Amino acid sequence: MRKLLTFILFCILLLPVHLAAQQELKLFRFFSIDLEWQTWQQKPGDVELEDALGRGVSIHVIQPLVRGQKRFWVVTGLGISSTNIFNNVIMNYRLDLDGQLPVLPDDVYRKNKLSLNYLEVPLHTTYRFRKDSARSLSVTLGVKGGFLIDSHTKMKGNNGMIYKTKKLEAPNDYRYGVFARIGNSRVHLYGYYALSTVFKEDYPDVNLFSVGLSYSGF
Numbered sequence: 001m002r003k004l005l006t007f008i009l010f011c012i013l014l015l016p017v018h019l020a021a022q023q024e025l026k027l028f029r030f031f032s033i034d035l036e037w038q039t040w041q042q043k044p045g046d047v048e049l050e051d052a053l054g055r056g057v058s059i060h061v062i063q064p065l066v067r068g069q070k071r072f073w074v075v076t077g078l079g080i081s082s083t084n085i086f087n088n089v090i091m092n093y094r095l096d097l098d099g100q101l102p103v104l105p106d107d108v109y110r111k112n113k114l115s116l117n118y119l120e121v122p123l124h125t126t127y128r129f130r131k132d133s134a135r136s137l138s139v140t141l142g143v144k145g146g147f148l149i150d151s152h153t154k155m156k157g158n159n160g161m162i163y164k165t166k167k168l169e170a171p172n173d174y175r176y177g178v179f180a181r182i183g184n185s186r187v188h189l190y191g192y193y194a195l196s197t198v199f200k201e202d203y204p205d206v207n208l209f210s211v212g213l214s215y216s217g218f
Helices: 001-022
Strands: 031-038 053-069 072-086 109-129 136-157 163-165 172-184 187-194 210-214
Touching: 031 072, 031 187, 053 109, 053 210, 109 172, 109 210, 136 187, 172 210
Parallel strands: none
Antiparallel strands: 031 053, 031 210, 053 072, 072 109, 109 136, 136 163, 136 172, 172 187, 187 210
């Protein structure tokens, strides 16, 4: 799966080279990168997050669909998002008798990370308050959705051993949500809220919430 992710990312990153050559625009304008601090809005049962905020990153190749007088843009794209949440959940076990996610005893592990990687498509509108100015305030509102292409956990036990589990059953096969950016024409504050749940419908409802910094060419 790591080789597949690398190949997909390589193909995505090649697209701006072709787009820039076709439209004679600067290459960096065809990228958006979001550096995220993430958390779960709900923590059902005995679920605990080891760190206050997890870490994530999203990389998209973007392409404008509509350009209105150099101030208003409608943009879409294709990319990969990665979510990494440190928690105490045992992912590949059935729900306990109370219908909750089973958790690890505190005395058996040091770190336990859930990693979810998605191939996704964003769609957003951006409004700039000044025409084509790198210092112009801009506001972006958008949606994005995708499907799960890799899921795994990585646990470090108290004995120093590393345990990895792949192809998890609990995570949802897709995700979708809304996001917003505000900043100058390139660097923004970023927020994302997942309307879909992290886990499948038979599991307790858990939604992802992210804040961070973002770079976007449009």
